[in-house]
Amino acid sequence: MRRFLLAVLACLGLTAGALVAASPAYAAVFQTYGSGVNVRADAYLSSAVVGTLSGPTSIDVDCQKSGDLVSNSDGTSSWWAYVPALGGYVTVVYVAVPEDKLPGVPECGSEPPAGDITLADVQAMFGSRIANPSLVETGLPSLNQAMRDAQINTPYRKAAFLATLVHESRLEYNIREIGDTRPYGGRGYIQLTGDFNYGPAGQYFGIDLLGNPDLAMSLQWSAPIARWYWTVARDINPYADNLDMGRVNAAIGYPAGTEDQRRCDSFKAAVNYLTGSVPSGVICTRPSALNGDTSKLTRTQFETLAKQGSGLG
Known part of the structure; x- marks a missing residue:
């Protein structure tokens, strides 16, 4: 042709x-x-x-x-x-050219689009939590694209997403949860865990994550999977809009504890960097209904508990 x-x-x-x-x-x-x-x-x-x-x-x-x-x-x-x-x-x-590269067309510039998060940004937000800067920088183009795809485009949404990932994976796309030998243990930016997540995420993208779980920590799929969890498995942007890190943390799927406050502090640091101040009204604690392990809940089940404030023991 x-x-x-x-x-x-x-x-x-x-x-x-x-x-x-x-x-x-x-x-x-x-x-x-x-x-x-x-x-x-x-x-x-x-x-x-x-x-x-x-x-x-x-x-x-x-x-x-x-x-x-x-x-x-x-x-x-x-x-x-x-x-x-x-x-x-x-x-x-x-494109109707005999070459595999367009003749006479320059390569797109290396400068990130306006509004994209840079290595300097995340280092300013999270300091020593960025333990491998070169690896973080390698993953940032795909992570920024995932943020655009997920409409993570406001300071509060960016702060909640990045604060979550820096605690889950140190913003390293290829990280495997240390010591976790389970077939479907934590992998990638969002530390995808459980066949109940690997299966639906793989089906969503048309890839066999159950058969090839290490795809979840590949450069190609780690960021899109984080976006899938943030917007499909859960609907987390509205919680970020409300400065509700309690519900953001519950949505990620681990029991309440001291980690909630650490993540909330990272959220505040990121918001402060992005806006110049920390707004009043940041919520660091969860509703009591969400204190337990919410990881295996469906999106509908989670949202029902988050709204009604009842259910989990």
């Missing part, structure tokens, strides 16, 4: 290079082929789908970046074209 489209362009006296030359300096025009081609929020198959191309489409490409490898009958490519008008990335394997 790529070769066919290029032949058609040649008949019209056009080439990919000619299209590039004819386009504005900030964009290059290319043609996609195929139907149902996804536009994703980032250059990874785990990133959210932000649109779909119903058929061959002319796209103005701003830049390209290396991401997940995609294959079809015409070849493979790990390059993705950023299309500002579509708000996302299209895999180059479905």
Whole structure:
């Protein structure tokens, strides 16, 4: 199909290079082929789908970046074209060029998008809890993407999410719970635990987490799984909006204790860094109904207890 489209362009006296030359300096025009081609929020198959191309489409490409490898009958490519008008990335394997990388198109800049969390940010928030800065920095692009996908886009939401993860995993995507030899013990940013989580998370992403639990601490899946738990297994953003770290901690799924206050202190430190002050009304304690181990509750069961304040012993 790529070769066919290029032949058609040649008949019209056009080439990919000619299209590039004819386009504005900030964009290059290319043609996609195929139907149902996804536009994703980032250059990874785990990133959210932000649109779909119903058929061959002319796209103005701003830049390209290396991401997940995609294959079809015409070849493979790990390059993705950023299309500002579509708000996302299209895999180059479905762009009508003979190469696996777009000619004449610059690589997307290394500067993080405005609003993304940097290594300097988390070090300022959490200090010595960031024990392996280089590893944390490696994971931050995927973690920032997961935060965008999860609408973790306010200071309170960011503070609650990051405070949770720094206590769960030190913000290290590939960490395994120390001494935990259970097949479905804690892994990754959110320390995913239990077949009751590995199964549904794997089903959600279309991967076999029950058969390959170590995927939960891979760079590709650790951050998306944290996003899944935060928004699908539980709905935690509203608790962060209410400054309710008691319910945030309960939603993560461990019994109440001194750890709750430590996490709440980290939340306050993160909010202070992000906003310049600690607001009044931060809730560090849980409702008594949520003092027990909530890890095996369904989302509906948890929300019922969180609202009604009764149930767990």
